[in-house]
Amino acid sequence: MSVEEKVRGYILDNFLFTDDQSELSSEDSFMEKGIIDSSGILEVIFFLGEEFKVQVEDDEMVPENLDSVNNLVAFVEKKTK
């Protein structure tokens, strides 16, 4: 399974509670679409550590890294290079 598939699956499963892929576009901003709130973002950070062994430093906790599936995938790929 690719990083994108894993990330999409996690967001759909844990925040949208569905398997329907059409419910989430990879560009959707979690903030703007109300998909994730401030406690949810901590769950996402925990998931990145568990699934990809990626540690999110405090100054990396920014929308550019975490606010969409695409941003998360790019961030994971950058950190695991």
Place this chain on the structure above:
Amino acid sequence: MSETVVHFLKNSVSRYPCSEAVIYNDQRVSYLQLWNMICSVADYLHTKGLERGDRVGLLVENSPEYIAAYYGVLAAGGVAVGLNTSAKAADLTNWLRHCGARYLFSSLKHPELDDIAKTCSDDMSIVGIGEPGKQAVSAFDLWHEILNNKATEPRLAEITDVVMPAAIIYTSGTTGSPKGVTLSHSNLASNTQSIIEYLGLTHKDSIVSVLPFYYSFGNSIMHTHLAVGGKLVLESNFMYPHKTLEKMVDEKVTGFSGVPSTYALLLGRTKLKEYDFSKLRYMAQAGGAMPPASIKRFLEEVPEVDFYVMYGQTEGTARLSYLPPEKLINKIGSIGKAIPGVTLEIRDENDKLCRPGVTGEICAKGDSVMIGYWNAPDATGKVIKDGWLRTGDLAHYDEDGYLYIDGRDSDMIKTGAHRISPKEIEEVIARLVEVEEVAVVGVPDELLGQVIKATIVPTIEGALEKKSVQAHCRKNLAIYKVPKIIEFTNDLPRTASGKVKRFLLQDNN
């Protein structure tokens, strides 16, 4: 008191017309610009036939538009009803109908606006704010057109009846009996002045505001800063605390307010010591108990900043007590003493005053106590008796008269900045045909204070999955009301009289 928060703001406009009042993304709005927007809104509402006391819904995120609409409604003699922007259409239409709103100012991009317009537009004029989305905007009046019209100054003399309702804040969305806390002009003005007094706010103060204005805490931040001619820097959320801290430094703000989860995030996910807080004068916390260990840690991280612990509830406008920073170490864990203009007493179940050290219910009297719940005399009668607000919070005094919260005599769940009635969630889950019974409680959580747990008795064992219950809640409730924990059981624990023993469900293991 004969002045209202509109008079306070008008005073700031007169004294500091060119000073910045609100900063939001790349907008920097001066007091004069804000006042012109307010006049346009008031003028529009008069033109549309608003009568004194008419309710006006506001479905807008924190923004200059929200502030201008809120104060415009008050200046026109209306009652501002700030609506929770994360709520779903069912709750929003329920609230709008419950208060009989004749007007609604809404962000055009709000995802529930279409559904609201379909069910309410016959009785309600809608003003659309921002860029049009997919809505048929021809049915709406548009914000930018209202602002383009030349406005006359509202006659503030018409709203000097300070006991008249000024605002309604809905605290629960149950379909049968929504609770709309109704605040008078006097409530808002008095609470605003008390907060200004104890925080020592002046026109030199500024704050990064991360709390929504539709809640009483955010509402008080808005009123206090505009009343003194200070500056509001608006952040739409607190998902990225690092960004908020950068904004605080960049804008050289003097204050910051949050709930315990705000401070838990700051302590857990940022390096506070590395920021230049030389301009920051104070930080304030309300909205639930913050663990004393977290307060101590906070003081170690930013010793130069005064830290205010505060207590209140929406029914008390916002604030009822505060602990001065100089007492924080000696009285750690205390919520302090009553704010100016409020009297607090601790009473036992027989309504007798409690002695120091004895736990009872906090009762409040004074200008900050709400008029009542909108159109709900029975619910009002249960919490206001002989002019005293029964807060439902249990506490005791120490020998010096400082208050300490011991618990809450209520089923309400406090999670993050939100206060939620379990009934709202139970009603939604009970709509699933596979559910025979359901009970919802808050269980302790280190970050959020409490998280929501639903215990469900299914009609047939194995008929339901956790995810399908959460998906159903997600569709019908605001995101923060979706239970994190779902458990299935054969029976709910009950008392002999059949009442669910909720405390037994609060075990998270």
